[in-house]
Amino acid sequence: xxxxxxxxxxxxxxxxxxxxxxxxxxxxxxxxxxxxxxxxxxxxxxxxxxxxxxxxxxxxxxxxxxxxxxxxxxxxxxxxxxxxxxxxxxxxxxxxxxxxxxxxxxxxxxxxxxxxxxxxxxxxxxxxxxxxxxxxxxxxxxxxxxxxxxxxxxxxxxxxxxxxxxxxxxxxxxxxxxxxxxxxxxxxxxxxxxxxxxxxxxxxxxxxxxxxxxxxxxxxxxxxxxxxxxxxxxxxxxxxxxxxxxxxxxxxxxxxxxxxxxxxxxxxxxxxxxxxxxxxxxxxxxxxxxxxxxxxxxxxxxxxxxxxxxxxxxxxxxxxxxxxx
Amino acid sequence: xxxxxxxxxxxxxxxxxxxxxxxxxxxxxxxxxxxxxxxxxxxxxxxxxxxxxxxxxxxxxxxxxxxxxxxxxxxxxxxxxxxxxxxxxxxxxxxxxxxxxxxxxxxxxxxxxxxxxxxxxxxxxxxxxxxxxxxxxxxxxxxxxxxxxxxxxxxxxxxxxxxxxxxxxxxxxxxxxxxxxxxxxxxxxxxxxxxxxxxxxxxxxxxxxxxxxxxxxxxxxxxxxxxxxxxxxxxxxxxxxxxxxxxxxxxxxxxxxxxxxxxxxxxxxxxxxxxxxxxxxxxxxxxxxxxxxxxxxxxxxxxxxxxxxxxxxxxxxxxxxxxxx
DNA sequence: CAAATATAGTGAAACGTTTCTAATAAAAAG
DNA sequence: CTTTTTATTAGAAACGTTTCACTATATTTG
Numbered sequence: 128x129x130x131x132x133x134x135x136x137x138x139x140x141x142x143x144x145x146x147x148x149x150x151x152x153x154x155x156x157x158x159x160x161x162x163x164x165x166x167x168x169x170x171x172x173x174x175x176x177x178x179x180x181x182x183x184x185x186x187x188x189x190x191x192x193x194x195x196x197x198x199x200x201x202x203x204x205x206x207x208x209x210x211x212x213x214x215x216x217x218x219x220x221x222x223x224x225x226x227x228x229x230x231x232x233x234x235x236x237x238x239x240x241x242x243x244x245x246x247x248x249x250x251x252x253x254x255x256x257x258x259x260x261x262x263x264x265x266x267x268x269x270x271x272x273x274x275x276x277x278x279x280x281x282x283x284x285x286x287x288x289x290x291x292x293x294x295x296x297x298x299x300x301x302x303x304x305x306x307x308x309x310x311x312x313x314x315x316x317x318x319x320x321x322x323x324x325x326x327x328x329x330x331x332x333x334x335x336x337x338x339x340x341x342x343x344x345x346x347x348x349x350x351x352x353x354x355x356x357x358x359x360x361x362x363x364x365x366x367x368x369x370x371x372x373x374x375x376x377x378x379x380x381x382x383x384x385x386x387x388x389x390x391x392x393x394x395x396x397x398x399x400x401x402x403x404x405x406x407x408x409x410x411x412x413x414x415x416x417x418x419x420x421x422x423x424x425x426x427x428x429x430x431x432x433x434x435x436x437x438x439x440x441x442x443x444x445x446x447x448x449x450x451x452x
Numbered sequence: 453x454x455x456x457x458x459x460x461x462x463x464x465x466x467x468x469x470x471x472x473x474x475x476x477x478x479x480x481x482x483x484x485x486x487x488x489x490x491x492x493x494x495x496x497x498x499x500x501x502x503x504x505x506x507x508x509x510x511x512x513x514x515x516x517x518x519x520x521x522x523x524x525x526x527x528x529x530x531x532x533x534x535x536x537x538x539x540x541x542x543x544x545x546x547x548x549x550x551x552x553x554x555x556x557x558x559x560x561x562x563x564x565x566x567x568x569x570x571x572x573x574x575x576x577x578x579x580x581x582x583x584x585x586x587x588x589x590x591x592x593x594x595x596x597x598x599x600x601x602x603x604x605x606x607x608x609x610x611x612x613x614x615x616x617x618x619x620x621x622x623x624x625x626x627x628x629x630x631x632x633x634x635x636x637x638x639x640x641x642x643x644x645x646x647x648x649x650x651x652x653x654x655x656x657x658x659x660x661x662x663x664x665x666x667x668x669x670x671x672x673x674x675x676x677x678x679x680x681x682x683x684x685x686x687x688x689x690x691x692x693x694x695x696x697x698x699x700x701x702x703x704x705x706x707x708x709x710x711x712x713x714x715x716x717x718x719x720x721x722x723x724x725x726x727x728x729x730x731x732x733x734x735x736x737x738x739x740x741x742x743x744x745x746x747x748x749x750x751x752x753x754x755x756x757x758x759x760x761x762x763x764x765x766x767x768x769x770x771x772x773x774x775x776x777x
Numbered sequence: 778c779a780a781a782t783a784t785a786g787t788g789a790a791a792c793g794t795t796t797c798t799a800a801t802a803a804a805a806a807g
Numbered sequence: 808c809t810t811t812t813t814a815t816t817a818g819a820a821a822c823g824t825t826t827c828a829c830t831a832t833a834t835t836t837g
Contacts (some may be wrong), residue, residue: 128823130823131823131824131825132823140785140786140787141786141788142787142788142823142824143786143787143789143825143826143827144785144786144787144789146788146824146825146826147785147825147826150825153488154784154785154786155786156784156786157787159470159785159786171837173562173564174563174823175510175563175564175565175822175823175824176559176560176562176563176565177502177505177506177563177564177565177822177823178506178792178822178823178824178825179823179824180502180792180824181500181502181503181506181791181792181793181794181822181823181825182791182792182823182824182825182826183792183825184504184792186824196527196530196531196534196544196546197527197528197530197531197534202521202522203522205521205522206521206522209521209522209548213551218547218556218559218560219521219547219548219556220544220545220546220547220556221521221545221547221561222543222544222546223534223544228540231543231544231545232502233792234543235499235501235543235545237501238499238500238501238502239500239501239502240501242504278837317825347627350814351464376729378814401727402727402730404727405700405727405730405731405732406730407730407732448828453793455792455793455794456793456794456795457793457794465816465817466798466816466817466818467793467794467817467818468795468816468817468818468819469799469815469816469817471794471795471796472795472796472816475795479814479815479816480815480816481814481815481816484815484816489814499793499794500792500793500794502792502793502794503792503793503794503795503822504794504795505794505822506792506793506794506795506796506822506823506824507793507794507795507796507822508795508822510823602797708826
């Protein structure tokens with residue numbers, strides 16, 4: 128391995144001089160700067176990032192930590208984060224949070240391998256996040272309401288989004304509306320449920336426990352639980368699914384039982400994933416600004432890093448009406 | 453920041469002793485080991501990963517570098533890589549290669565921030581990869597045929613896949629088959645074109661230049677170029693699209709012009725992305741083992757890292773017949 | 778022309794670990 | 808009772824940078 132020392136030797140200067148020269152410090156005369164650069168090029172010198180990080184006590188890297196790297200849902204968020212990180216001349220690394228306290232995410236946070244982080248990973252709990260955040264490692268969370276000096280959140284307005292969705296169903300004349308739920312411990316799910324509840328109550332309907340069906344945000348589960356539900360006696364006329372994935376499964380279940388969508392049963396999802404507009408019938412859903420979330424969050428990371436205050440924020444959602452209602 | 457030195461002081465031992473103790477070396481008596489662990493816990497000590505990396509001259513991190521982090525196409529590959537990396541107790545970081553020589557990908561490779569890498573990013577060119585690969589940094593590429601001591605490839609059998617696709621069309625009686633091409637400089641595209649060509653020639657058809665339409669792998673482009681093509685006089689009866697994205701765009705174009713699929717025009721894609729089975733009509737396509745690619749590649753990284761030889765490999769593809777043909 | 782200042786370069790410490798080698802003390806062997 | 812071995816701990820160097828404090832020249836100033 129060719130180190131700075133080798134370059135310095137070849138150029139016939141001290142290693143400190145070589146360092147200054149390569150960083151183009153004005154302390155070093157142009158002539159020796161040239162000499163050092165040449166030596167560096169000749170030897171094919173590459174600075175050792177890790178050594179530099181250690182000395183400078185920073186990595187100029189921002190981490191984005193996700194529950195699971197393969198969720199297609201994330202891609203727009205990632206893009207937003209990437210754009211802002213690059214704009215600041217930093218690097219972005221994406222890591223997984225699966226594996227709990229010995230996940231890559233947790234390790235990198237703990238070991239100061241990143242200078243800031245955006246977290247969208249329910250698997251890392253609040254206490255752990257609070258423990259590692261500091262002035263030199265601000266954290267923005269996208270999946271919970273957590274706020275302190277060095278931790279801010281960017282959320283979407285889940286509650287209002289769900290409220291919009293269910294109100295829309297009610298306005299169209301659907302009254303027996305099922306809530307197809309995500310996992311109980313999901314923050315998003317909880318908020319969306321609140322929105323469902325509020326829309327019902329404000330329109331004079333009761334919350335009927337038998338119309339709350341629990342799922343886990345996956346298409347498969349959506350298919351299965353809705354198949355099961357429709358096979359029983361109670362008739363309903365609409366479904367509000369806590370996310371699009373389950374809604375897609377539900378649509379398949381509904382069609383298999385030869386109910387007509389939206390005439391017999393209407394359905395609204397949440398997220399506006401790509402598939403939503405391609406499925407048959409195209410799915411009415413709640414769109415939220417995923418790319419913007421990424422941008423907001425990352426800008427906040429840099430704000431805190433630069434010593435200014437950042438304010439947590441909740442972004443609005445939008446009802447996208449398609450043929451499923 | 454609490455360092456090993458602090459722990460050592462608190463425990464009343466030398467820092468070397470503290471290091472051995474925390475790493476549970478048998479050189480240190482159980483009594484002092486306990487003492488040091490306690491001091492560590494009391495102070496909330498966290499080892500500094502960067503410092504350790506520098507000293508040990510390794511990071512125990514594998515990089516996966518993609519052209520662009522937001523491609524949903526990658527998610528299965530990522531999963532395969534992640535699974536193998538975790539199984540080896542290493543960490544995975546995913547980084548972008550966009551930005552060329554000052555992309556995160558390139559920087560991390562150059563600066564030895566990872567111990568091995570899987571690359572699926574045409575934006576990084578062969579020369580650069582060859583330059584950085586070494587025994588202590590093996591690289592597996594997924595998007596080209598590049599082979600040396602420390603560089604191996606895992607590819608899918610693009611040529612045969614395309615051959616299967618076009619043969620299938622011919623067997624079904626379609627004879628005027630358009631090739632909807634990806635970018636000329638894409639390795640995948642080149643191979644797929646060769647497969648198209650071979651299938652035609654082997655079945656006694658000629659390659660007709662006006663039936664080669666250039667696209668860029670995006671849905672939008674697929675829609676536009678096929679719309680334009682169909683508006684002109686020449687009648688065709690099938691399209692082989694170099695990927696599913698373009699095929700989806702093409703399907704929309706075809707339907708808008710009220711041709712029937714597959715009666716008037718049949719279409720086959722390549723990749724078997726998720727949307728392929730949801731689109732109307734469901735798309736016949738070539739499936740390839742994306743998850744397996746990730747697994748193979750990552751296993752090879754570790755093989756080379758452990759000093760054994762790895763063999764580049766080409767994985768088979770599979771024709772998935774759906775209603776578009 | 779002496780004194781003050783600017784310029785160019787150097788040496789060494791530091792970042793936080795790991796690990797080699799040496800030192801000490803206790804135990805075993807002769 | 809001396810010598811050798813073993814167990815435990817300590818000291819110091821090393822990983823590859825950056826940067827502080829300093830020296831030695833060269834230049835400016837009064």
